[in-house]
Amino acid sequence: MELAFPEKPFKTHGGAHVPHRKNTAQMESAVMPPPTQVIIPMQQHVGAPCTPLVKVGDEVLVGQKIADSTAFVSAPIHASVSGKVRAVTQVMLSGGQYVDALVIDSDGEMKISPEVQPPKADTRESFLQAVRESGLVGLGGAGFPAHVKLKVSPDKRIDTLIINAAECEPYITADHREALENSWAVLSGIYAVKDMLEIERVIIAVEDNKPDVIETLRKMADNEKLDPGNHVRVLALHASYPQGAEKVLIKSCTDREVPMGKLPADVGCIVMNITSIAFLANYLKTGMPLIKKRVTIDGSAIQYPQNVIVPIGTPIEEVIRFCGGYKAPPKKILMGGPMMGIAITDDSLPIVKQNNGIICLDEEEARLHEPTACIRCGRCVSGCPMHLIPTMLEKYAEAKRVEELQEYSVMDCMECGTCAYNCPAHRPLVQAIRLGKALVKSAGGKK
Incomplete structure (x- = not known):
C-alpha cells in the first residue's frame, strides 16, 4: 500500500512560542x-574520539584525513x-571535557589533497563506507555519525525519510541559508539516501515562519524532472x-510516536x-569531505550579525x-542557540563540525532572573514534549534519589529547555535534570 503524504502537520504535545529573532x-x-x-x-561527534594520523612537522593538504578511529x-x-x-x-570543549587537538599553521594556499576524489558508492555497503569517509556527522547540532544512523538493522523497515x-x-x-543557496544539493542528497535505502517517501519539514524556504523547496519538489516519481513533498509546520x-x-510528519528508549x-x-x-550530495559529486561549516554569528554583542562559512577549527x-x-x-x-546552546568560557575555542551558531549576548540580554518558589502552575508539565514532570525530576535530582529519577x-x-522557558518562577529545571542524568549514569542505571 502506497504511503500518503500528510496535507498538514499532526498535532504534537507541549512546546513554547519563543521569539524567532531570525535577523x-x-x-x-x-x-x-x-x-x-x-x-x-579529535572529538567532534558522538562516540569514540579519533587518534591523529599525522605528527608535528608534517605537511597537510585540504581534505586529507588527519585523524580516525576503529570504533x-x-x-x-x-x-x-x-x-x-x-x-x-x-x-576544553563546550561540555567541559578535555580532548587532544591538532594545531595546524595555514600556508594560506588551500592546496587540495590528491585523496579528494569522488567516492564509489554504487551499492549500499560502498555508499555507507563513503558516508563514513566523508566525516559527516549530524550538522543540526547533535553530532551523531551519519553512517551509523544510515546503517539500519535488517529487521527494521524504513519507509519515511524526514529532512x-x-x-x-x-x-x-x-539551515535557512542552506535551503536557499544549495537547494539543488538538497534534492540530490535526498535521492542518494532514498535510493540506497529503498525509502518510499521523503518529507521536507519546514516551519511556516520561513515562507521563502517553503517556496524554494516546493518548486524543486514539484518539478517532474527533478522528482519524477513524486516521492518528495514539503510540509509546512507550525512555528x-x-x-x-x-x-x-x-x-x-507521520503521527507516529517513538516509544521511550x-x-x-x-x-x-x-x-x-x-x-x-x-553536504552529502556535494561529497558524492566532488569527494571533498567535511572541512567547513556555515555558522550563524548573532546576538546583541555582535557588530555585524551574519552567516559565515568557515574552515573547521577556526578560533571563534x-x-x-x-x-x-x-x-x-x-x-x-x-x-x-539560546534554548539548547552551551555557554563557553571564552572565544578562543575552535568551530567544530556540529556548531551551527555562536550567539554573543550583552549584559542586559544575558541577565538571569532570580528563581523563586515553584507555584505548582503546571506549565512545565503541559509544555514538555516528552510528557515528563520536570518539577519531580528537579526534586529528586536535588535529593539525589536515583531510583525515583529512573521511575x-x-x-x-x-534538554530542550521548554520547561525552564515556560516557568514563571524561573526555576533552573534543565540544570537540575542534567544533574539527575549524571546521577543515574554514575549509579550505572541508565534506563
Missing part, C-alpha cells in the same frame, strides 16, 4: 578567508587548511519550539538535517573579528 535569514552567507591557524579537536560510532577528521602541523595539544529544516532555535539561520527535535518532528528507525523513520543531506574569536568584532562586551557566549524517566529528557 540573518535574508543575508547571503559570507565566506571567511582561511585563518592563519586552525585547532582541530564503529565515530567519524574521521580531515584537514580544513593546507599547511604544517605545529603541535598536538589539549583543548529537518525546522530550525526552531531563535537566532540560528544556517513552535522544539519543532525540530527528532521525536517531535516524527510525530508532526527507542529510536526513529523503530517506527520506520530516518531524520536528517537539511545541511547534512546537502577570529570569526567574530570577521563580523566586525563586539559592539558591547559579551556577558555570555553560546555555542548554539520518572529522567533519561528521556532531551
Whole structure:
C-alpha cells in the first residue's frame, strides 16, 4: 500500500512560542578567508574520539584525513587548511571535557589533497563506507555519525525519510541559508539516501515562519524532472519550539510516536538535517569531505550579525573579528542557540563540525532572573514534549534519589529547555535534570 503524504502537520504535545529573532535569514552567507591557524579537536561527534594520523612537522593538504578511529560510532577528521602541523595539544570543549587537538599553521594556499576524489558508492555497503569517509556527522547540532544512523538493522523497515529544516532555535539561520543557496544539493542528497535505502517517501519539514524556504523547496519538489516519481513533498509546520527535535518532528510528519528508549528507525523513520543531506550530495559529486561549516554569528554583542562559512577549527574569536568584532562586551557566549546552546568560557575555542551558531549576548540580554518558589502552575508539565514532570525530576535530582529519577524517566529528557522557558518562577529545571542524568549514569542505571 502506497504511503500518503500528510496535507498538514499532526498535532504534537507541549512546546513554547519563543521569539524567532531570525535577523540573518535574508543575508547571503559570507565566506571567511582561511585563518592563519586552525585547532582541530579529535572529538567532534558522538562516540569514540579519533587518534591523529599525522605528527608535528608534517605537511597537510585540504581534505586529507588527519585523524580516525576503529570504533564503529565515530567519524574521521580531515584537514580544513593546507599547511604544517605545529603541535598536538589539549583543548576544553563546550561540555567541559578535555580532548587532544591538532594545531595546524595555514600556508594560506588551500592546496587540495590528491585523496579528494569522488567516492564509489554504487551499492549500499560502498555508499555507507563513503558516508563514513566523508566525516559527516549530524550538522543540526547533535553530532551523531551519519553512517551509523544510515546503517539500519535488517529487521527494521524504513519507509519515511524526514529532512529537518525546522530550525526552531531563535537566532540560528544556517539551515535557512542552506535551503536557499544549495537547494539543488538538497534534492540530490535526498535521492542518494532514498535510493540506497529503498525509502518510499521523503518529507521536507519546514516551519511556516520561513515562507521563502517553503517556496524554494516546493518548486524543486514539484518539478517532474527533478522528482519524477513524486516521492518528495514539503510540509509546512507550525512555528513552535522544539519543532525540530527528532521525536517531535516524527510525530508532526507521520503521527507516529517513538516509544521511550527507542529510536526513529523503530517506527520506520530516518531524520536528517537539511545541511547534512546537502553536504552529502556535494561529497558524492566532488569527494571533498567535511572541512567547513556555515555558522550563524548573532546576538546583541555582535557588530555585524551574519552567516559565515568557515574552515573547521577556526578560533571563534577570529570569526567574530570577521563580523566586525563586539559592539558591547559579551556577558555570555553560546555555542548554539539560546534554548539548547552551551555557554563557553571564552572565544578562543575552535568551530567544530556540529556548531551551527555562536550567539554573543550583552549584559542586559544575558541577565538571569532570580528563581523563586515553584507555584505548582503546571506549565512545565503541559509544555514538555516528552510528557515528563520536570518539577519531580528537579526534586529528586536535588535529593539525589536515583531510583525515583529512573521511575520518572529522567533519561528521556532531551534538554530542550521548554520547561525552564515556560516557568514563571524561573526555576533552573534543565540544570537540575542534567544533574539527575549524571546521577543515574554514575549509579550505572541508565534506563
